[in-house]
Amino acid sequence: MNNLLTIFLGLVLINNFILAKFLGLCPFFGVSKKLSNAVSMGAAVTLVMLIASIATGIIYNYILVPYNVQFMNIIIYILVIAALVQIVEIVIKRTNIMLYNALGIYLPLITTNCAVLGITLINAQNNYSLLQSIVSALGGGLGFTLMLVIMSAIREKNELADTPKSMKGLPIAFIIASLLSLAFMGFNGLL
Amino acid sequence: MARKETGNSFNKILQNKFYPIIFLALIVFIAVVLLMYVNNITRVKILEQREAKIISQLKNIFPDMDKYELKENIYIILKNGKTIGYSFIAKGKGYGGEINTLVGINKDFSIKEITVLSNSETPGLGTRVTLSSFTDQFKGLKSADVVLSKDGGKVDAVTGATISSRAVTDSVKKELDKNIEIIKKNNY
Amino acid sequence: MNMEELEERFSAKKFWKELAKGIILTNPVFVLVLGLCPTLAVTTSVNNALGMGAGVIFVLLGSNFIISIIRKITPGMVRIPVFIVVIASFVTILSLVFEAYLPPLYESLGIYLPLIVVNCIILGRAEVFASKNPIIYSIADGLGAGLGFTIALIIISFLREVLGTGSLVIFGKQLFSIPVISTSPLSIFIMPPGAFIIIALLMALFRLIGVLKNE
Known part of the structure; x- marks a missing residue:
């Protein structure tokens, strides 16, 4: 239990996907202009990360390791993720059109989101069991969503500020990310 | 056509x-x-x-070794077929993540030498636990003395990096005690 | 003489144009803002940046070459999965070769080596260029984008390593050391916040140059 809590809190606060591991930066800077979009994107990424972690966790622990073909993990994982994103998109479209309207446009972008492939590779690298993989996916996803929400809230306010011309848009967003990253370093040593 | x-x-x-x-x-x-x-x-x-x-890391601690055997995560260091010491990896929770330390011990279970293999500590502060000024303090210590000096032991913490120093010291002591039991029990 | 042969005929001018485009006009990092994850993660040292740059160039050249060869027989419907399989194969080969022959680099790049698969630059070049153009120009395009990416990584990592450690170490050799900084380095530049700051300032600089030019 302690171990699972360590994995979870570690990924949310200390080894945060965006601030410390730099995974999923494209959607982080692309979708973090509005608070409502940020929540949807975060939810979509967390969902795909969770499903992908379960699927690749099973493949890794019950196929790749027993047959000693771990080197195939890159190609298998990326295909599994691409297929999963398609399936999730179809299922959501058929079952919940409201949810689809909220998440739909973000789903195709997720295949090439490094956060999703990143979490499956982190699970494999640390030899996580299936349960540990699920917890790490939840932690990674929540950490990602948290950052997206904080960032978009700050950027909404920042729009009103008088930013120098050459710093407008992305450069000032990177400065904000830097300050956030500095603030979150305060959580180091928590565990 | x-x-x-x-x-x-x-x-x-x-x-x-x-x-x-x-x-x-x-x-x-x-x-x-x-x-x-x-x-x-x-x-x-x-x-x-x-x-x-693995061999080059073990040879840093045991320069005259020629072979090793791995049993229950303990490296048994051999020279001409005779055991000259043991080695194992201690994992501790540091400031920024896990710190892995390779510990070499003599046949009398005193520490021969330790080396920090990997860490993700703050550069310039926590990473100073990898320097010989810190790790050399462990040479010759018995398990009872592997405690920070502020807690009554013989290891001085790196200034400004108590958490990192404690992570190394505590993990070394814990693994040392555990592995001595295993070695004694199985008579390796 | 059909259009095909005319198209395939090599034009040195076009080759250099495609090559230069990727390095300067459409620099993947500073202008298009693509491939951010490795740009920030592996630029703690120039050594890592060179390794990552070489890896990306290898994968870009390989995938652009193969995708251009099979462009006429690739069905549009399964285009993206085919590209992904080709790219992932080259990344796996790269990863195996690095692990076998350059283990220190393999370890310091960590998960960012396999993550080359999802580097938007590579899939982007496959989709936008290699799947539509002859082999020789696809190679030029891949080389250009790869070099542009590598140059950006080298600039960022140079600033981070020099400010953050006060010295520059390449292939295990110390090239130089700055007296004041090396005794009390600005460690923040090696850590994540420093990466964000350096990129922000470089982007602002590129923009400032652009703004001044236009005025």
């Missing part, structure tokens, strides 16, 4: 509705075969590298 005909039948294949699936399967098949082949070439070298890395 003949060229045009092959062009036509080729177009027919391209328009077959199963063609996309077959094409994708073919590409995946070629990729898998290719990767198997590359893996076969590089595997020996990769295993050699891993082995060489």
